[in-house]
Amino acid sequence: MAETLTVDRLEAWYGDSKVLHGMDFNIRAGEVVTLLGRNGAGKTTTLKAIMGLMERRAGSIRVDGAEIIAAAPYDIARKGLALCPEERGIFSSLSVRENLLLPPALAKGGMTIAQVLDLFPNLKERLDSQGTKLSGGEQQMLALGRILHTGARILLLDEPTEGLAPVIIQQIGRTIEKLKALGFTILLVEQNVAFASGLADRHYVVELGRVVDEIPGPELDARLDTLKTYLGL
């Protein structure tokens, strides 16, 4: 399979503070790949940098061969990328319906709204509530659901399980499996190793702004102790 997203020597800064010190990794079409690592390692920053949200970044990010390191976020979105941010980014001045419909369809092949709602039936009854009145789990589903109908093929998911109860986490896990089956390419940032291990084809371990290890999906359980050292547990 061809590489669809290639990240080379990616560096990024918050003000004076350099957070990414040369990230190297790639994702092939249809894969689910995770970035694992402790807090502050630079996982979220990596997603933001890919999406064009870091003001200062350097290196190379290619989508299907096209360079996007200097592109604006709205142009990056047109390359078929979509972000589900860590803080979920549900708009409080918008209803659930408005939140869901907000991102415009930029390419063909996205899900229909009916399909999205079938995927997250909880949202159906809450369409007219204020976006931020939803529970944490529902907000997560909304944040994920709203990027599925845009035609984006590469989904960047930032800690979709954070702060959620296990039963919701399972539901989100099943959703990601379905998305993979539908052919979405997914880059997942996770702290929840158990969640990631069941889903991903490959794992990259991130430490201090660099990729320090790559673990194939099936080997994760065997190498859990190594991983725990990485995570500082």
Added chain:
Amino acid sequence: MNNADYALEAKGLSREFGGFFAVRSVDFRLARGSIHAVIGPNGAGKTTLFNLLTKYLAPSAGAILHDGEDVTPLAMAQMAQRGVVRSFQISAVFSGLSVRQNLELALLRPAGIAWNLLGLVSRRPEVAERANALMHQFGLVEYADALAGNLPYGRKRVLELATTLSLEPKVLLLDEPMAGLGREDIGRITDLIRAAGKGRTLLLVEHNMKVVAELAERITVMVRGEILAEGSYQEVSSRSDVMAAYTGQTGAGAAHG
């Protein structure tokens, strides 16, 4: 009363943000003279708890006691005047002032001259000498006249720590002192914090487990706005529900939120 043994105590402390409880009915005690860490996954409510304890945020419900006295209605400045001093997660220095001025500014109030309108700061030996001593102690001498805003990130954190300690606080609260630091800075700041903890009560929010294991005598684990576990590093790290909270493996206690 038993509560005199605690430097800070929270009773039924909650904080709500538009329907979402970042901290929910937390009972928490910070024993006098201890080094205590609050850990937990992202979004667990650690920083909110911290902001509540230092009165940076007002609680939605509950009470905060300092040395057994109810301090819930006080402002952050008054907490500091009582000797409860905090640092911030995003390094908080006065970026438009020099390193020396940052320290002098902190020393004015304890020296009783913060309301001096016409004297010159440079003519106050007790402030100037103490600022010099602190710069030596924290390795900031070469940066004395540099604008704090222009310092390398690691030095900013050192300066913030030095400023906080210059007040000789009885209770010291550090919010993620290692955030954004490189490996070489982490070692040095760990040593500084350990030294600072002598004879003080110290509470820190920290993600770096190695640092926590090295420093903290007691650890509180927060998950989803509530306290999941408390104890020594060995006690806490051996609990399956704590590991579950971190790694997501479905364990016993993690199911309830």
Added chain:
Amino acid sequence: MTMIFGVPAAVLYGQLLLGLINGSFYAMLSLGLAVIFGMMNIVNFAHGAQYMLGAMTAWLLLNFLGIGYWWSLLLAPLIVGASGLVIERFLLRRLYKLDHLYGMLLTFGLALMFQGIFTNAFGSSGQPYKIPPLLSGGSNLGFMFLPNYRAWVIVASLTVCLTTWYVIERTKLGAYLRAATENPMLVQTFGIRVPRMIMLTYGAGVALAALAGVLAAPIYQVGPTMGVDLIIVVFAVVVIGGMGSIMGSIVTGFMVGLIEGLTKAFYPELSSTIVFVLMAVVLLLRPAGLFGSKPEPAGAAHQEKLEIAGPNPRRQMIAFAAMAALFALAPLVVYPGFMMKAMLFALFACAFNLLAGYGKLVSFGHSMFLGTAGYVCGHAAKVWGFTPELAVLAGTAAAALLGVASGWLAIRRSGIYFAMVTLAFAQMIYFVALQAPFTGGEDGLQGVPRGHLFGVIDLADPVNLYGFVLAIFLGGFFLIMRLVGSPFGLVLKGLSDHEPRAQSLGLDTARYKLVAFTLSAALAGLAGSTKAITSQIVTLSDVHWSMSGEVLLMTFLGGVGTLFGPVVGAFVVVAMQNYLASLGQWVIVIHGAIFVLCVLAFRRGIVGELIAFAGRRTNRGGAPAHSGPGH
């Protein structure tokens, strides 16, 4: 005749109608301000000028092209809105990463330019604009006579406001706007070109102001200054309502208009100040405004660094001595009248800078301290027969008192809200001065005696007078220099840098701010009082908002946050006024252009740039070069 609470019913209804009309314009303008602020975090000071542009465009279309009211109603907003697009694209867009005050300063400069250009071209007096024939006449409602055009304005304004509300709150386009207001970066990741959306929003907000201008043309006189006083009232409306909610802006606009109308009927003396009194009450009881408010954006992260570290007290003393010698000898070569005027403005600017430069509280209403002190000093000298030093003292004390009162309320807000609040208070003082018996109203307080200093030294003697002014200036400057270098000054600088951090060090920041505010007010009053003695006249221009604008200009041109910058700025501006006086209103255009230039390219000001230049040259590598997040 029917009476209602002692007021004839016809008068009451008439005033209520007038209130409704005024409320229509308040609502439309504050709505536009709220939309622009929501998207861009910019307080569009040019909004009043753009309202004027709408009316002027309609007038021009009629008189030069024969295009009538109805076409103007469409064309004028389009033309003015298009000019807004240009302003956003080429000017405002450069400011988004800076403190939000810069946007307010830049649009203030634009407002001055528009006003000056149109005054030059068409004179300052108003031009009549005929009511379109379709709407002339009126109908008798039984209890009152309702002119058709006024009814139309109310209906049209309500329709515009409610349509805007509907578009923003109920449509897909509005959802984009609301989302981009909350989190523009995230909206960009959905493939939406937010910068273009911001540009169009500004254009639409400006077009709304222009539309209000066209509606207003047949009611008020069409003239270059028609928008200025209005925009200040609208700022007060915005503070009362809070800029967070669209419906809130509309409701507050109409409500304030009605309250004003009621006041005119029942207690006319208070009618021009009631809005500001309301604002004060709201600040006391509900500082965020009646309809909540978007939390004040934290600008500190991107603030320009205006000062290099470690001002050296010894070097300062040398510079001070040099300045003292220079100014003492200056009358030998420069006209003393110019020197005295410039020194007093310099003191005024230094007083302003104490608050704006070191406390980062930028007041848009410092004229109230200059003018109030002038009036009190002049009155004390003229009517009570005070000797000059006592009269100056009385004026200074009055300014200090006003400082305590207005500061106590104003420091509840910061940043742009602080700017709007101070501007509104100053406007209230202006109206008081306009109406109070002892100010002489439009004529000013004339014939203030210079008298004998301590009853001995005759200030009618030019040498004595010059010495008196020089001593006051140097004394005031020295005091400010000491304040800035004192522990208090250090606290002030620190709290403006990072207020929560200052609080976490145990400093009660609100009290320091209030003291700084009061000191700044008192020193501005010292300048105003002395000015009353030297120029022997106090006029309304001393309390006018344009005076607050001038002190802003002097300080920003010379270098805000530098000790000598305001002095340099004051001398440049006063010289400009003296030597360019023949240019008439073009001076205002130049002032505006300097504002725009300073904000865009020259934020450190003259002295700030010199210090930075010297700092770069002597940089011995101890401090690494500044590299901000924007680089």
